[in-house]
Amino acid sequence: MSRSRAPSLPWSLRISPCFPRRQASRAVALSLAAVLATAMMPATALADEALVEQRPTLHYPLRLDVVATGLAFPWSLAFLPDGRALVSERGGSLALIDNGQVTRLEGMPEVSARGQGGLFDLALHPDYGDGEHDWLYFSWARPAPDDDDREGDATALSRVWFDGNHLGDTELLFTQNRFSRPGRHYGGRIAWLPDATLVLSIGDRGVDKSRAQDPGDHAGSLLHLTELGEPVSDPEGQPAFPDRPEADPALYSMGHRNPQGLAVAADGTLWSTEHGPRTGDELNRLLPGENYGWPEVTLGRDYVTNLPIGKESAPGMQDPVHVFEGRFAPSGLVVVQSELLPAWNGDLLAGGLRGERLVRLRLDGDTLVEREVVLNGEAGRLRDVRQGPDGAIYLLTDDDPGRLLRLSPAVND
Helix, strand or coil: CCCCCCCCCCCCCCCCCCCCHHHHHCHHHHHHHHHHCCCCCCCCCCCCEEEEEEEECCCCEEEEEEEEEEECCEEEEEECCCCCEEEEECCCCEEEEECCEEEEECCCCCCCCCCCCCEEEEEECCCCCCCCCCEEEEEEEEECCCCCCCCCEEEEEEEEEECCCCEEEEEEEEECCCCECCCCCCCCCEEECCCCCEEEEECCCCCCHHHHHCCCCCCCEEEEECCCCCECCCCCCCCCCCCCCCCCCCEEEECCCCEEEEEECCCCCEEEEECCCECCCEEEEECCCEECCCCCECCCECCCCCCECCECCCCCCCCCCEECCCCCCEEEEEECCCCCCHHHCCCEEEEECCCCEEEEEEEECCEEEEEEEEEECCCCCEEEEEECCCCCEEEEECCCCEEEEEEEECCCC
8 A cells, every 4th residue: 555739628618428418408598697697796807828838747748728817715616517617715705707707606605714714615416407406515614603602613514506697595504513713624525426415524623633533523524414414324224333322423434634635436436635734645535434543543743843643554444545745735636537638537636735736646446556746836736626527627726816727638739
């Protein structure tokens, strides 16, 4: 185990097989309706230029284009059926991007934006576009209500009705069970599973590391929820931790520090990348009912003393499939399944904040067989990594102003 100029693609992207048929059916209507939208804040920036004309890699020469600029610490990206994109900004705004134009939508809740807190991940309902499930799910740092004796904030999951142009009613679905001092380790990634349930990552909240080893505490865990935010049991009706009666019924896995990359492969395998303390950033294959060790097992080191924090391995705890080199600070993860990049199909692409790298990982089971640094500083800090409906790879940079970038094969004229 390892511890170890293309022809410019139009922004009005063609509908591809990665979108359900029912989403495609509304794409034209959504595009026409977008022209009529008038109740949104003015657009900001338009950009469509090459940041890198040609970047050699093992399989392709690549081109890196700027799609949009003027974003304020963008956190997550979700594509609509018609090719437009929604981007969350950490301060609490939701941006709609169309042909490089950035428009802020009104109607999002007030977030706790202290430190690392704010508006986090976005995920459309799997049946978005059928007229009955036109929900945009989002995770966020929810401040404690004024009429509540609890203080601080908590990672929460909500959904808002989105007709393609305007935000409608918002529903609070889930809030982690302990509010904490604001500022650190929220997790906040969302991933839909093949059965239309979802998982939500929650970090250890950065103060008391031992919370990640308490199965009754949501901190430092992955939670398995229905579309309504309710706990999910396995098909036999058993919780993920049947031998731990104190475990929260939504608990999927535990012993996590701060998972901020989450992706589901074509075969249903759930992958995550998570921050170690000082080094020790991990790639994990997530399995229900497993303990991933933090803080008892980690290759990370203490920020002050630089001494090891935990053991390298321990019985009953899952080792990472891969440990990233140096101080990578992973955020954003995608499993490639693209006609545009067929040599990468099945590979993982992981973004790095501090490392400012995009890393491609090829696995055979749990064995790393190929690793490549695709980008190394050219884009800056990478917050999110997604595959677009055109098969290209899209990146969000963690900056203000931040950018939406497109990575695609370069073709010589």
